[in-house]
Each structure stands twice: as C-alpha cells, then as structure tokens.
Amino acid sequence: MTQSLPQHVRLVEVGPRDGLQNEQQPISVADKVRLVDDLSAAGLSSIEVGSFVSPKWVPQMAGSAEVFAAIKQRPGVNYSALTPNLKGFEAALAAGVKEVAVFAAASEAFSQKNINCSISESLERFAPVMAAAKAHNIRVRGYISCVLGCPYDGEVAPEQVSSIARELIAMGCYEVSLGDTIGVGTAGATRRLFEIAARDIPREQLAGHFHDTYGQALANIYASLLEGISVFDSSVAGLGGCPYAKGATGNVATEDVLYLLNGLGIDTGIDLDRLIAAGQRICAVLDKPNGSRVARAWLAKA
Numbered sequence: 066m067t068q069s070l071p072q073h074v075r076l077v078e079v080g081p082r083d084g085l086q087n088e089q090q091p092i093s094v095a096d097k098v099r100l101v102d103d104l105s106a107a108g109l110s111s112i113e114v115g116s117f118v119s120p121k122w123v124p125q126m127a128g129s130a131e132v133f134a135a136i137k138q139r140p141g142v143n144y145s146a147l148t149p150n151l152k153g154f155e156a157a158l159a160a161g162v163k164e165v166a167v168f169a170a171a172s173e174a175f176s177q178k179n180i181n182c183s184i185s186e187s188l189e190r191f192a193p194v195m196a197a198a199k200a201h202n203i204r205v206r207g208y209i210s211c212v213l214g215c216p217y218d219g220e221v222a223p224e225q226v227s228s229i230a231r232e233l234i235a236m237g238c239y240e241v242s243l244g245d246t247i248g249v250g251t252a253g254a255t256r257r258l259f260e261i262a263a264r265d266i267p268r269e270q271l272a273g274h275f276h277d278t279y280g281q282a283l284a285n286i287y288a289s290l291l292e293g294i295s296v297f298d299s300s301v302a303g304l305g306g307c308p309y310a311k312g313a314t315g316n317v318a319t320e321d322v323l324y325l326l327n328g329l330g331i332d333t334g335i336d337l338d339r340l341i342a343a344g345q346r347i348c349a350v351l352d353k354p355n356g357s358r359v360a361r362a363w364l365a366k367a
C-alpha cells in the first residue's frame with residue numbers, strides 16, 4: 066500500500082567512505098578532511114567518514130583515525146565509521162568515533178568476497194561489537210549488501226534480506242540500510258523488498274542505499290519513498306563503486322537525490338549550492354568528472 070510521502074528525509078552521506086574507498090590513487094588526509102568539513106557545512110547531518118578495516122583489503126581507508134582527529138565536528142552531525150569486527154571497533158573507539166556500522170551481505174558469495182566469512186559467521190563477529198558498543202554508548206547502524214541481486218549468486222530473495230535485517234535489529238542496530246550494491250534493482254523490486262521488510266521491521270528503522278550502475282537509483286528512491294522509507298545513503302558527485310562488484314558505479318549522487326527531494330517539497334536541511342561546490346572540489350582533487358547530473362547541469366547554467 067502506498068504510504069504518504071515523508072515531510073523530512075535524512076540523507077546519509079557516504080562519499081568520504083563508500084566513495085573514496087575505491088580510488089586507487091593516494092588521497093591525502095587533508096583532502097579527506099576538507100571533503101567531510103565541506104559536507105557538514107552544506108548541511109549534511111550524517112556523514113560516514115571512513116572505515117576501520119584491514120588496510121590489506123581496503124588500503125584507501127588506512128588513514129581513517131587521522132581523518133577523525135582532524136575534522137571540525139559540528140554539533141548535531143553524526144560522524145560514523147564502518148567496523149567489521151571487534152578489532153575495527155576498538156580502533157574506532159580509540160579514534161573517538163561515536164557511531165559505527167557493521168556490514169553483512171544478503172548473499173553467501175558476496176559475504177565471502179567482502180569480509181571473508183559466511184553470513185552467519187559475520188553475524189557472530191558482530192555480537193562482540195554490539196556488546197562493546199552498548200557498553201560505550203555507541204550507536205550501531207547495520208548494512209546489508211546485495212539486497213536486489215548479487216554479482217556472484219544472482220537473484221536474492223527479499224525474505225532472506227528481511228531475515229538478516231531482523232537479526233541486525235534484534236542485535237541492537239538502530240537502523241538497517243539495504244544496499245543495492247550493483248545497482249540492478251528496479252522500482253518494482255525495490256517496493257516489494259521494502260514492503261516485505263516492513264512487515265517485521267518498523268519503516269523508521271529501514272534505509273535505502275542505491276548504486277546507480279543501471280541508472281535506476283532515483284527511481285528506486287522514489288519507489289522507497291512510496292513505501293514510507295525516509296533515510297537514504299548517497300555520495301557527493303556520485304563517487305564510488307565497489308571493489309568486490311565488477312562494473313558497479315558509485316552511489317547515487319547526493320546532489321541528484323537532493324534535487325528530487327526539493328522538487329517533492331521534502332525537507333533535508335541541505336544547501337544544494339554548497340553541496341555542488343563540495344562535489345566539484347573533490348572531483349578536482351581526484352581529477353575526474355563530476356558524476357552528478359544535477360551538478361553538471363547547474364554548473365553549465367552558471
């Protein structure tokens with residue numbers, strides 16, 4: 066059943082983590098810090114700054130502690146980091162991180178490629194992270210990858226996604242973000258996924274995370290809005306890809322999502338001009354074209 070559109074949407078900016086983690090070239094701590102500070106200045110209230118994972122697996126995130134130490138922490142902004150295990154959680158804690166995210170997958174093959182263990186082993190690894198987070202009053206977000214298809218296993222049943230999401234919520238995650246890692250989802254499949262997940266999980270605890278590989282991300286966000294979802298992950302300038310999903314493009318661009326939401330009269334608290342400037346700046350650092358169509362059109366007009 067179609068839900069009424071939310072009046073407010075929270076965008077979780079994942080560019081500094083999901084976006085930059087795929088870049089092969091070295092990016093200085095100063096450039097990462099500048100990106101995070103530009104994003105908070107543009108009004109983003111949730112920013113994923115980095116991750117505490119094995120540097121052998123994702124070398125680009127190795128400096129995350131230094132980035133946390135140098136960013137200007139604005140009141141009211143959540144600065145979070147990915148932590149796949151207790152070792153990562155302890156490093157995040159030492160860096161003063163106040164919110165972490167654990168990440169599982171909806172398919173066994175992707176789980177093995179991404180974090181080198183099965184889905185059930187990953188949930189076992191999260192248990193001590195959840196306990197330590199509780200003891201230190203740290204909020205934990207959950208992610209599930211490949212919710213609308215897996216590059217190795219193909220189709221993924223929505224019931225499987227929903228069951229893992231339920232487990233993450235039961236373990237103590239305040240919210241679970243459902244990730245279309247390879248961007249294969251369609252609006253119909255997205256609606257069905259959220260409709261099934263929302264049978265057992267309050268809609269307020271679900272978020273959407275769409276990559277734009279097939280150009281469907283905005284349609285999928287609109288479909289999610291119709292299912293009563295009001296939190297979305299996005300990446301400034303459409304930065305990113307996925308090291309374990311060949312051909313995957315970046316997350317949907319934050320600028321493009323903001324343009325959609327502005328057009329629907331949905332409040333986000335984000336300033337589009339400042340956001341576009343933040344995207345242009347990091348694209349100049351990376352020496353790559355801006356992946357946001359809205360930013361490109363805006364700048365061409367200007």
Ligand SMILES: CC(C)(COP(=O)([O-])OP(=O)([O-])OC[C@H]1O[C@@H](n2cnc3c(N)ncnc32)[C@H](O)[C@@H]1OP(=O)([O-])[O-])[C@@H](O)C(=O)NCCC(=O)NCCSC(=O)C[C@@](C)(O)CC(=O)[O-]
Pocket residue numbers: 083086116117118119120122123147149150152153154156168179180181208209210211244245246274307
């Ligand atoms: C999970 C592991 C560590 C398992 O990796 P493993 O090799 O099975 O782990 P291990 O426990 O055997 O340890 C191996 C080495 O890693 C070290 N190690 C162990 N843990 C840590 C840690 N936390 N931080 C730093 N170092 C660590 C550990 O100390 C050891 O070091 P060595 O003795 O060889 O020198 C590894 O697979 C890993 O780091 N994977 C990271 C994968 C990743 O970051 N992927 C991208 C993020 S997920 C994503 O992008 C999807 C998402 C969230 O955006 C949603 C979507 O779009 O789908």
